[in-house]
Amino acid sequence: MNNHNRRLFLKLSAAGLAAAGMPTLSYGAGFPERTIKVFIPTRAGGGADRNFRNFGGVWKDYLGVDLEPSFYPGAAGRVGYETYMGKAEDDCHDLIFGNMGPEVLNWVVKKPNFSLDDYFYFLMVDADPGCVFISDKSPMKTIDDVVAEGKKRTLTVATSRLAHPASLGMLVLANKTGMKVNLIPLSGGKNTRNGVLTGEVDLGVLPVTTAMGRKGIKVLGLFDEKNLVPEDAPGAVLINTEYKLGIPPIAAGARAFGIKTAAAEKYPDRFDKLRESGMKVFSDPAYKEAVTKGKGSWALISPGGIVECRKYVDNITSLGQEYRNLLTG
Secondary structure, X not given: OOHHXXXXXXXXXXXXXXXXXXXXXXXXXXXXXXXXXXXXXXXXXXXXXXXXXXXXXXXXXXXXXXXXXXXXXXXXXXXXXXXXXHHXXXXXXXXXXXXXXXXXXXXXXXXXXXXXXXXXXXXXXXXXXXXXXXXXXOOOOOHHHXXXXXXXXXXXXXXXXXXXHHXXXXXXXXHHHOOEEEEEEOOXXXXXXXXXXXXXXXXXXEEHHHHOOOOOEEEEEEOOOOOOOOXXXXXXXXXXXXXXXXXXXOEEEOEEEEEEHHHHHHOHHHHHHHHHXXXXXXXXXXXXXXXHHOOOOHHHEEEEOHHHHHHHHHHHHHHHHHOHHHHOO
16 A cells, blocks of 8 residues: 555545444435445356345345445456556446455556556455365365376366466465476366366466366365364364465455545545445345355355455465465466
């Protein structure tokens, strides 16, 4: 962050703490005045879409208006962000909902055509660990098998985007063990799974909720230090610990709402209402019901505000910069 955005971050964080015990009715009176438009930088039907609909379906009851999604797939998320930054109004009625990890890594690989200080994340929904998975027809049955085979030949690894936390986890594993991999970006979770199921590639990496419980797929390991979904990913190896990768847990799916910095600066009362009402969703039984009914994992829902989002962004940016040469080939 530059000095200006750092001051804003500290001011908003302090304001949020101060407002925590105050009635929310005094904040953003009359807001929202229209439907909240949400820009989503992926195609419909993926993990971001699922998380948005589960969360937004409850959040609208606290805001008093609907949240209307618009999907902008393309260029690994760049199309969505550039559309948002170019078209969104600075009045807190326009938000972006993305997967922080892949999008932040995208900026590490190649800077966008706008300043990174012009937007920030303020409401994190989940922390979905990256995983390694195979087809149940694969001759490889364990992570040890994958590593051993990767030392004999170059393995093809499907991923939804090249610059992705799950991709990064696999590259770090390969770098630490001496195995060879060739990442194949197949654009989206569905295509990535299909590439593995058809045998087009040897294995795949994705956020675990996008792979677990799918017919014909076995999750071999998580880029984490604990397994919060043992029933859905039984026997999954904790790769970071098992192979001493020396990296923090990698949340490959960390979906969050973001907003233009100018909007939060111009209308701090409206912004307060957005984040205060948003945090209430997590304790609403209707939200847990929506997640469960939508075949999500409640164990991976991870409420986070500005501070948590900033910490995640800083950590993944630092890790991405350290291994940038691997992400860019």
